[in-house]
Amino acid sequence: MQAMKTVAPTKTLGRPRKFDKDLALDAALQVFMQKGYEATSLTDITEALGINRPSVYAAFGNKEELFAQALAKYNQGPIAYLNDVLSERTSRDVVKEMLMKSVELLTCAEQPRACLAIQSSISSELAAAGIQQNIVAGLHQIEMNIKNRFDQAIAEGDLPKDTDSWLLTKYVTTIHKGLSIQASNGTSAEELYGIVEITLKSWPGK
């Protein structure tokens, strides 16, 4: 059972793995983002990772599980900012940081101009698999966190007392998701930042 052995067992039995599991996951993530879930074949994966078919199955289970693991990494990496921003001083700063970081991520040259989570949440390819429900649930959780932060802002007098914190949250996340689509469709960084500015101009809080 060895419950304590989860951290770095110095020596592992058997032939050592030829590749780095974490780097492979990152590479797989890139492929999935560029081509989408269904359109990505396992051959695409093995070529991108430079390893053989059975190694993928041995390391990650199957295609669906591989995707789920890549997505999990995405949530903890690229889009971790969605939780970080909650600690900003005012509701306005929360929203500003959230949208600015989002634009930054969407327009940085190395990555495809898309958000894997948002894209996957509407991809009908994933509807059959159980993955999509997790994604949607994750996005919902993010909304709940923002809503709580806005409630705090109301309590602090940052936002008006009669603010509907949930609807305001939905409004912000609607723009957030919209930005992701606009970026995919080729809207420039300048334009995206301009959209954020317009959003902030009419922000009800400080």
Added chain:
Amino acid sequence: MQAMKTVAPTKTLGRPRKFDKDLALDAALQVFMQKGYEATSLTDITEALGINRPSVYAAFGNKEELFAQALAKYNQGPIAYLNDVLSERTSRDVVKEMLMKSVELLTCAEQPRACLAIQSSISSELAAAGIQQNIVAGLHQIEMNIKNRFDQAIAEGDLPKDTDSWLLTKYVTTIHKGLSIQASNGTSAEELYGIVEITLKSWPGK
């Protein structure tokens, strides 16, 4: 050459088609919206349409062309409102109608809660095919139309003189696209209407 004969030749040669091409396109549209482009097999199509495989190819070319034709029909049908709303009296009414009609369409029970055009514009499945460029170009055209309408509003004194009509357009279409994702993810009609209301509350024009 018979250039004038494009309209309803009363008698057609050969064995008559067993099905209605227009109705078949509508049915295909439904399937594509529910399952996505790649995930929809030709067998799905033939079953939904109640016709045989070669009939599909004879009538529509191939899968890609079938999709393109279904999409064209979608543009002229369900989302024609995007052009209609331009004739509203004020910029505010234009935006209000646009977003309200959008929510209406996204939440009507008969249709899947998604916009085929928006979904297809980011679907990496279609990136290879030439279709996606058309879709993105179509969405861009819609934005140009709105921008022109806002310019008119500025000239009429409806919107402030210093308004950046293009960025304001991008802001509105960002929300429009965001609504489509939110609807897909299960946001209720009430919530969606609430988001529209918040957007209108801070509208710079009358």
Added chain:
DNA sequence: GTATTTATGTACTACTAAGTACAATATATT
């Protein structure tokens, strides 16, 4: 050194996809 364990590489299976060949059928034209 020998046994055990795990990963690798090659080659495969089973399946499903898009697209098609071809004979049969139903209409219009003559």
Added chain:
DNA sequence: AATATATTGTACTTAGTAGTACATAAATAC
């Protein structure tokens, strides 16, 4: 009635997919 034309239905081809069997290689444990 005979012919030309276009659609239909059955059955097929070709190609690409996810997933796997199995012998081999590389490490640790004893």
